[in-house]
Amino acid sequence: MEQRPCGLIGGSLGHSFSPQLHGMLGDYSYRLWPLTAEELPAFLEGRQFAGLNVTIPYKQTVIPYCGELSHRARRIGSVNTLIPMPDGSLYGENTDYDGFAALADRAGIDFKGRKVVILGSGGTSRTVRTVAEDRGASQVMVVSRKGPVTYEDLKGHQDAEILVNTTPVGMYPHNGELLVDPGDFPRCAGVLDVVYNPLKTAFILRAEELGLPCAGGLLMLAAQAWRAAELFTGKAIPWEKCEAAFRQLERQRRNIVLVGMPGCGKTAVGQFLARQLGRPLVDTDQMVEQKAGRSIPEIFGEEGEEGFRRRETEAIGEAGSHTGAVIAIGGGGLLREENGRALAQNGLLVFLRRPVELLAREGRPLSTGLERLREMYQERLPVYERWAQLSVDNTGEVADTAAAIIKEWEK
Template sequence: MEYGLLGEKLGHSFSPAIHRKLAGYDYQLVEKKPEELADFLTHGTFQGLNVTIPYKKAVIPFCRTLTDQARRIGSVNTIVRQKDGTLLGHNTDYDGFAYMLRSAGAELRGKKALILGTGGVSPTVKTVLEDLGAGEIVFISRSGPDNYENLERHADAQILVNATPVGMYPNTEVSPVDLNRLPNLEGVFDLIYNPARTRLLLQAEERGLCRANGLGMLVAQAKAAAERFLDTAIPDGRVEEITAQMERETRNLLLIGMPGCGKTTVGRALAQRLGRTLVDTDALVVQAAGCPIPELFAREGEEAFRALEHRALCQAGRASGTVIATGGGIVTRRENWAPMRENSTVIFLRRPLDQLPLDGRPVSQTTPLEELYAKRLPLYEQTADLTVDNDRVDRAADEIIRRLKL
């Protein structure tokens, strides 16, 4: 192995794909337990490593040399083997977080900032904020003097950075804080990149705040690391290109719309053309219930169906790079909106009401379509990122691919 990412539990990481796009070299995930760390760093044959939690400080004693940036921050996330075999420790998280703020258009000068968490990347966040002119900077931790119980004492904060793993895949249904406790916020930045829209960022989006997830930071720090690994410059524009490409490749395509509008059919066409997996939440409900949906409605009622549908959506929404077809009424439950949007581009398929079939659709059979549509249309429009007319399956699939540049 020449290059890789060192951590204790890595799970699903975008880093190998990003490094392949940057420079084409082999890049592997390296999981090591704390008791294995010393032997690996002393006797490993790697040429370069990125380092993630919980080892950003633990690797420092094994580095013969630290760059000024790493020494100043007190944290190492990039290790390069020198010509004499010794290890150089550097910090490219600095480059990544600075890019994240710049690309979002964040205005920091003189602003009070809160950093959630005091772990491996938190000192880097603080250093960047200081260098960009932020005012008072406060760390919020579970047990420190400034904690989640007394957060109201910092209600005047204008910038919030989440440097904790709270809300990260697969535990995506939680948020480190309720933004309603911080009424003066102007910008929210979450270093998590999977899911693309954490519960924290979804709440920031609802308030119209400046915001960003950690994907651009991940790509920018990877570029800075690759330049160290290869001792060569990589054009700055590659960060934006690769970030956009990774977003397109990893976002799910989640289809919503009236019953019978063609979500499964268009979804199947998209999955086939893009080489993705199609997940149908109605099929997951049938599997969980052990009977067809009309029978479930007749036997247990709509509430039982909606509960199973919510669980199916949460299961499907955590994935990356799939196509998801949903039931027509999924938007009617507010608790579905976050799992719909957390990792997906939500696409509203429109189809004329006179073309919608009724067979096998219990709600459509009991409620006039015009009435159903009048209730649901505002919800479809509010939750959708993109609206496409489905007058013909192949045209609808082509339109989605064209407009999302897939």
């Protein structure tokens, strides 16, 4: 008799990572079942599944179909995992609890004795509140647009020590939006965001700038799947498998962003990397030219550098929201702060170093003379070093440069 599959039910499941995660965590088939509200009762009563994950909008809807709820699922008032029991009933659990606890652990954030502010009042907010309370938070305050505590009231709570975002603010396609600035909380000692697309929201990037312990939501996604996989199989699964699944998914989604001086070889290295890794190449200079219908020298001639930079920022904002790409940006692309943030949200930024004397100059409006190039390099070097997580010399063969980047990226 064929074993019944596990799977995920929800309203819209087009971009779910659950099949990939469960494929790495357990030896069972896993399907996606997008269901309408009218289809849900018959599906649950049919029991043609070995285990289910549940996502929006059914995490509360499925509760009446459960014969038993775990203690924490009852406290949270939300179920994201259903297990058929031998007597034919359904057991409801909340593995988002495990996911958020793992996220906090990864960031090294301790709730004990601390005041926690949770942004948002939905189902995930209730999960976060339960974890924070169980871990000894001295106070947990939920902030929402229409709740007892609103965002206007936050000025009176700047003693908050842990900030957690459970809203969709900053989630793709609204990358860059920031609901609350961690810098407004002098005692802040940790920032967490359940959003995982982009990998680093503006909320997390701001926390990094401040040197605060922080983490985005991708590990939470992996860890809740790991615990669900244990429930589906009835077996303990080593944490290392969760860690490996998380790392693989993160690597697949992270862009490789090439930065450096004009003429340092970003396009050539980018083309080689894209072929080697089977990834699309996104060249922001080409994006600018295609949208303008003119070459970059023509844009400089007609609109000046300011006009070009404005167009470049628009292109970089679009490119930075991509995932799983190789991105090459113009030499001055990091001169604007917002461009660095746009690229850092999903990217590993790689600084390609090349001596000034070896930089290509033809067709580059700002590379008019060697002395000017030296001055430009000194001006831009601190910017490249600030944003880049990796620095690679590009003075030999393109293949060697690409191999060095891939080696570090795979770590």
